[in-house]
Amino acid sequence: MPLLEVKNLKKIYTTRFGGNQVQALENVSFTVEEGEYVAIMGESGSGKTTLLNILASLDKPTSGEVLLNGRDIVEIKDRELAAFRREHLGFVFQDFNLLDTFSVQDNIFLPLVLSGKSYPEMSRRLTPIAEKLEITDILGKYPYEVSGGQKQRAAVARALITHPQLVLADEPTGALDSKAAAHLLHLFSDINRSGQTILMVTHSTMAASHAGRVLFIKDGMVFHQIYRGAMSNEELYQKVSDTLTVLTTGGGGLA
Template sequence: MTLLEVQNVKKIYTTRFGGNQVEALRNVNFSVEQREYVAIMGESGSGKTTLLNILAALDRPTGGKVYLKGRDLSGVKEREMAAFRRQNLGFVFQDFNLLDTFSIEDNILLPLVLSGRKYKEMEKRLTPVVEKLRIADILQKYPYEVSGGQKQRAAVARALITRPQLILADEPTGALDSRAADALLQLFEEINRDGQTILMVTHSVKAASTAKRVLFIKDGEVFHQLYRGNLTNEQMYQKISDTLTVLTTGGDAR
């Protein structure tokens, strides 16, 4: 079943001085099925971050439509948007976005607090998530007292606690050392196998090689895509590397 559908999305920015127009996205089309794990790659300035912001309903496209489970995001009123995001989307950021004045537990529960959930329900949701992510022993600590890998696991727990339709991850391994990055990627594979849909923007070939499908953005549109099929992570890594070489040298990957 299609969870996310992107149709002819365009985004044009007008520069502050001079009124010049910059086309960040020109004609983006793709869909994401439920339980998929999709990575988006491309050079800096290719439009990846702009696209992610539109999918997260943090920005609106100049043209085209984005549907989440059949609902047109442009139809969600501004006053309803924050609640819509909390109910449907989970976010994992490169810099964790944890509040240093909150304990790890309070950071994880924050979306449920903002949604007005009762503590009994929050506690019921918290236990299986933190046990799965192996962070039950740091819940009373503060972000500045734990490692980068533990912070990112807490951020993943915060994303999962709302039981979102879709997790959007923006360079989730970017601030991690190689060991913590490997652990996080293994975790993403596990939660995807459990049925969670994930869409990840990344520069990391290693991160993208764990996904089931990789979309390549070039000059503001989808240039190519790779399906995992029966490929191993190592084989997927090589395919992605070859495609990125084509992207940067101006060849045709299709």
């Protein structure tokens, strides 16, 4: 059974004035296997952010199902959602979402504190993650004292420390310079190779070229997908770039 199953997902928004309806998602269906690394791409307004919000249980679809390990997260009651997110999902955001009044370590510990974990348990979990992400030396610092790349690696540590079934990343390289972005993407690949399932929404062809599969969303529907197979990052980059050209111009065909 796939880790994540998205079935016939539809989302219609009603505008505040005039009562006009806007269809953000139309009959979206796909699956993600445990251990996969999937990137989702699409133009602004394509529906990919709406899709991510629904997968994160931050929004509910008009119709359809989202099954995580067989459980339909659409049906989870509002009062249970926060605990569900902490226990099953990890989040990495473009703007880091770190609290400046907390040290880097305390920011990483926050989801475990909310879950009632003991300090020894939190410390035991953090040590190998901090070493892997190369942030051991900044744990006592505050977010405003470290670089953007270090902030994002701290945010990744916060996402991983709960041992989530699925990590959802929203434009994780969007606020980073090219060197920090490349470093983060290599870390993501290492994390995925260790068995972590990752689903990333991105505008970046470079970021998508590190994934094992790339899904393209257009006009609220799955338009195309590319499997890495035996392709190198460079070959996948070119394939993604060619697909985006077709996506934006509407010309040509897709193999």
